Amino acid sequence: MPRSHGSEIDRLIQLLARLPGLGPRSARRAALTMLKKKDAVMRPLAAALTTVADGVVACEICGNLDAGSPCHVCTDPRRDRTTICVVEDVADLWALDRSETYNGLYHVLGGTLSALDGVGPEDLAVGPLIRRIQEDGVTEVILGLGATVDGQTTSHYLAERLSEAGDVRVTALAHGLPVGGELDYLDDGTLAAALRARNTIGG
Amino acid sequence: MPRSHGSEIDRLIQLLARLPGLGPRSARRAALTMLKKKDAVMRPLAAALTTVADGVVACEICGNLDAGSPCHVCTDPRRDRTTICVVEDVADLWALDRSETYNGLYHVLGGTLSALDGVGPEDLAVGPLIRRIQEDGVTEVILGLGATVDGQTTSHYLAERLSEAGDVRVTALAHGLPVGGELDYLDDGTLAAALRARNTIGG
Numbered sequence: 001m002p003r004s005h006g007s008e009i010d011r012l013i014q015l016l017a018r019l020p021g022l023g024p025r026s027a028r029r030a031a032l033t034m035l036k037k038k039d040a041v042m043r044p045l046a047a048a049l050t051t052v053a054d055g056v057v058a059c060e061i062c063g064n065l066d067a068g069s070p071c072h073v074c075t076d077p078r079r080d081r082t083t084i085c086v087v088e089d090v091a092d093l094w095a096l097d098r099s100e101t102y103n104g105l106y107h108v109l110g111g112t113l114s115a116l117d118g119v120g121p122e123d124l125a126v127g128p129l130i131r132r133i134q135e136d137g138v139t140e141v142i143l144g145l146g147a148t149v150d151g152q153t154t155s156h157y158l159a160e161r162l163s164e165a166g167d168v169r170v171t172a173l174a175h176g177l178p179v180g181g182e183l184d185y186l187d188d189g190t191l192a193a194a195l196r197a198r199n200t201i202g203g
Numbered sequence: 204m205p206r207s208h209g210s211e212i213d214r215l216i217q218l219l220a221r222l223p224g225l226g227p228r229s230a231r232r233a234a235l236t237m238l239k240k241k242d243a244v245m246r247p248l249a250a251a252l253t254t255v256a257d258g259v260v261a262c263e264i265c266g267n268l269d270a271g272s273p274c275h276v277c278t279d280p281r282r283d284r285t286t287i288c289v290v291e292d293v294a295d296l297w298a299l300d301r302s303e304t305y306n307g308l309y310h311v312l313g314g315t316l317s318a319l320d321g322v323g324p325e326d327l328a329v330g331p332l333i334r335r336i337q338e339d340g341v342t343e344v345i346l347g348l349g350a351t352v353d354g355q356t357t358s359h360y361l362a363e364r365l366s367e368a369g370d371v372r373v374t375a376l377a378h379g380l381p382v383g384g385e386l387d388y389l390d391d392g393t394l395a396a397a398l399r400a401r402n403t404i405g406g
Contacts, residue, residue, distance in 0.1 A: 008258055008270055012251040018244055019225075019233040026224035032294050033223050034252070035259060035268050041221055042256045048215040049249035052234075053241045055211055065238050067211050091235050 009035075061132070063108030063125055065090050073097070073106060080104045084132065085142040086158065088112055088151065096144060104142075107132065112150040113157055121157065129158075130165045143172040212238075264335070266311030266328060268293050276300070276309060283307045287335065288345040289361065291315055291354065299347060307345075310335065315353040316360055324360065332361075333368045346375040 009031060016027035034042040058064070059071035066072055073079065073093075083104030087093050093106045109124045132138060141162055145151035159170045175193035177186065186194075212234060219230035237245040261267070262274035269275055276282065276296075286307030290296050296309045312327045335341060344365055348354035362373045378396035380389065389397075 008251070008255050009268070012248075012255050015244060015248045015251050020236050021229035021233060022222075022224055028297065029294065030222040030224060031255075032268075032297075035255070035293075038256045041218060042252055045215075045218045046249045046252035046256065048211065048218050049237070049245055049252070052211050052215050052238070053245045053249065056238060065212070065235075090238075091232065094231065094235075 062093075062106045063090070063110065064093055064106060078103070082137060082139040083142065084129070084138050084140075085144045086129065087144045088146060088154075092144065092146075102142075104140075109145075109154070112145060112148070112154040114150045121161075124154075126158070126161065130161065133162065133168050134166050138168055140169045140171060143170065145172075147175060265296075265309045266293070266313065267296055267309060281306070285340060285342040286345065287332070287341050287343075288347045289332065290347045291349060291357075295347060295349075305345075307343075312348075312357070315348060315351070315357040317353045324364075327357075329361070329364065333364065336365065336371050337369050341371055343372045343374060346373065348375075350378060 013024070013027045013031050016022055016030050017024045019027075022030060034045070055067050056065050057067075057069050059066055059074055060069045061074045062071060064071040064073055080103050084107050085096060085102060085104060086107045086109055087096065088109055088111060090108055093108055096102055096106070107125065107129050109126070109129070111119055111124055113119055113121065113124070129141075133141065141158075143155045143158055145155050155172055159172075162168055162170050174197060175190070176197055177183070177190065177194050181190075183191065216227070216230045216234050219225055219233050220227045222230075225233060237248070258270050259268050260270075260272050262269055262277055263272045264277045265274060267274040267276055283306050287310050288299060288305060288307055289310045289312055290299065291312055291314060293311055296311055299305055299309075310328065310332050312329070312332070314322055314327055316322055316324065316327070332344075336344065344361075346358045346361055348358050358375055362375075365371055365373050377400060378393070379400055380386070380393065380397050384393075386394065
């Protein structure tokens with residue numbers, strides 16, 4: 001018989017261990033920390049989980065997850081409504097928005113095309129994207145997909161579909177050295193891309 | 204204005220980031236994973252947290268955290284009731300019990316003596332331990348404290364107090380090579396301890 005810490009605590013540890021970044025050992029540590037801070041962490045976390053589970057929905061326009069639909073990005077009057085940045089996932093949307101360098105709208109695609117995983121255009125939010133471009137006065141679509149094979153395939157596919165769909169400028173995030181990146185640690189593909197996209201500086 | 208993901212999600216991420224092993228980035232990933240698995244992970248986790256927060260208490264005898272007091276270790280009739288293993292923390296109790304090599308009872312001390320942190324004997328569960336030894340027919344106390352300076356100081360203090368308190372054998376966990384440990388990665392203290400505690404093998 002494997003010894004347990006009592007079935008409720010075991011169940012909690014099992015559930016915590018399903019979160020990314022937590023294995024069985026750190027889930028146990030997390031459970032124990034919370035048991036010692038019931039009122040400061042455990043009960044507020046339970047309440048926050050319930051609130052979010054009940055209240056958070058996918059935005060009907062862009063696919064962002066937020067307390068209401070349309071989300072706070074789509075309803076923000078200070079946003080530039082003529083630009084849409086297409087991202088793979090909500091995590092990418094959050095990452096871009098955290099950088100505070102972009103002030104337009106987003107569109108969550110829900111994945112990338114992948115022959116291997118059997119993901120075709122009909123599995124992604126491509127139709128709604130084209131409708132938004134045709135109906136909402138969008139002048140530029142920035143393709144913010146990952147620099148992976150699937151990401152780039154999807155970018156090419158979207159660029160073609162979007163140019164057929166209407167008069168819209170399609171751009172993509174630049175490739176090059178990551179800020180702080182040292183040359184001898186970078187892969188050949190990045191170096192080649194950075195070299196091809198080189199810029200004139202100075203005089 | 205720093206951009207947010209909606210206040211409920213932000214609050215959830217903040218709370219998750221307080222767990223050991225999760226920083227702000229992994230808390231965000233965990234929140235996003237749960238948002239995609241509301242019914243498989245998020246709601247069950249909220250329920251488990253509430254159940255544990257409401258149901259789990261510290262055992263009045265040994266200090267273990269369990270669904271009831273006395274805990275399932277203290278009430279288990281198959282346990283050897285003449286031996287008590289003294290540990291610093293509930294995590295240590297769980298770790299020892301998981302190893303399934305010990306079949307006695309436990310006593311959670313709640314810390315170690317520390318002049319630096321101002322922890323004296325009155326801050327630890329020393330009195331209750333001595334009462335258990337005097338009243339419950341205990342014949343051996345195993346000091347299962349860490350091999351740190353504070354842990355060893357506490358062990359020496361306890362050994363003295365326990366020998367005054369009654370006729371009980373006081374032992375401590377052995378020091379030596381960890382199983383799987385390679386000599387050239389071990390510190391001098393461990394090597395010295397292992398050498399001092401060397402055993403005769405073979406003929």
